[in-house]
Amino acid sequence: MGLLIDGKWHDQWYDTKANKGKFVRSEAQFRNWITSETQNEQNAQSNFPAEKGRYHLYVSLACPWAHRTLIFRKLKSLEDIISVSCVHPDMLSNGWEFKEEQDFLDKDVTAGDPLYQSEFAHDIYTRADANYSGRVTVPILWDKKQQTIVSNESSEIIRMFNDAFNHITGNTLDFYPQERRNDIDEINEKIYHTVNNGVYKSGFATTQEAYEEAVLPLFKTLDDIEVILTHQDFLINNQITEADWRLFTTLIRFDAVYHGHFKCNLKRIIDYPNISAYLQRLYETKGIKETVNLTHIKRHYYYSHDMINPSRVVPLGPTEIFKDVYL
Numbered sequence: 001m002g003l004l005i006d007g008k009w010h011d012q013w014y015d016t017k018a019n020k021g022k023f024v025r026s027e028a029q030f031r032n033w034i035t036s037e038t039q040n041e042q043n044a045q046s047n048f049p050a051e052k053g054r055y056h057l058y059v060s061l062a063c064p065w066a067h068r069t070l071i072f073r074k075l076k077s078l079e080d081i082i083s084v085s086c087v088h089p090d091m092l093s094n095g096w097e098f099k100e101e102q103d104f105l106d107k108d109v110t111a112g113d114p115l116y117q118s119e120f121a122h123d124i125y126t127r128a129d130a131n132y133s134g135r136v137t138v139p140i141l142w143d144k145k146q147q148t149i150v151s152n153e154s155s156e157i158i159r160m161f162n163d164a165f166n167h168i169t170g171n172t173l174d175f176y177p178q179e180r181r182n183d184i185d186e187i188n189e190k191i192y193h194t195v196n197n198g199v200y201k202s203g204f205a206t207t208q209e210a211y212e213e214a215v216l217p218l219f220k221t222l223d224d225i226e227v228i229l230t231h232q233d234f235l236i237n238n239q240i241t242e243a244d245w246r247l248f249t250t251l252i253r254f255d256a257v258y259h260g261h262f263k264c265n266l267k268r269i270i271d272y273p274n275i276s277a278y279l280q281r282l283y284e285t286k287g288i289k290e291t292v293n294l295t296h297i298k299r300h301y302y303y304s305h306d307m308i309n310p311s312r313v314v315p316l317g318p319t320e321i322f323k324d325v326y327l
């Protein structure tokens, strides 16, 4: 685990000392936008027009942020439009690595870097910007034509996938409908801070206070969601939106990883009947199962974060729910 400073790799863990034991996530730095032909007419010419075969997505199958983009690639029929490949689940002193190791091959996603045969994800960042300073995170949306990173911010990549390629795929499913945007933005904001990032703030905290400051609001939000789901199937009425998919990638990792490894153990997801049924509903949506790889997920967290789990032993459980995922 480390970061680039002026294009040079440095192996170092997150600095929580500077923030009283709190984990503070840094902002993604590549924030370009792919636009469709119609959007281009409205907004002048885009440097990143939607085109078949032009873009490549680098993901980790373990990472909840990258998982969002894989889900949208499926839901929006982009499999033949945007190529994809994944890093190895172990994120060690060189950060994310491209390794095609037999134990970690996935039948749905190519391993490694098919474009440049790079060794490390940081090679992709320095290819885009030789003097890049910052964390080397996945997902990375790459433009093969201009040989640069379009975006390394998952919340924006899924918005592009939601509508920029509709004229090519004919898939007009809309997970961010105009009339629901305020409600979606509002619930996203709460879930991002307390749940999606809340599990990390809890797990990476290095003081008791910082941990409690994260874990209590996390379970307060889960309690609130349990209530919301007593009278509706999804977060926003009965309509499935991006807010559900953003929550899904945290929920599916929760009992297997966050409950133990990140000390988010006031309850498990299985203890919430409505959230469990909701998770199952989302998991069984067409195409979604294939995006979930519990082997990568468990291995990544328990093996990579040796500050938290120095023995690197990966627990075998849980086995109670989603037997086809966990076993």
Ligand SMILES: N[C@@H](CCC(=O)N[C@@H](CS)C(=O)NCC(=O)O)C(=O)O
Binding pocket: 001, 002, 027, 028, 060, 062, 063, 064, 065, 066, 135, 136, 137, 138, 139, 152, 153, 154, 155
């Ligand atoms: N804001 C980014 C966050 C992505 C992110 O933090 N990814 C993690 C993997 S789960 C990562 O690559 N971390 C490496 C690091 O922080 O050095 C997004 O949502 O795309």
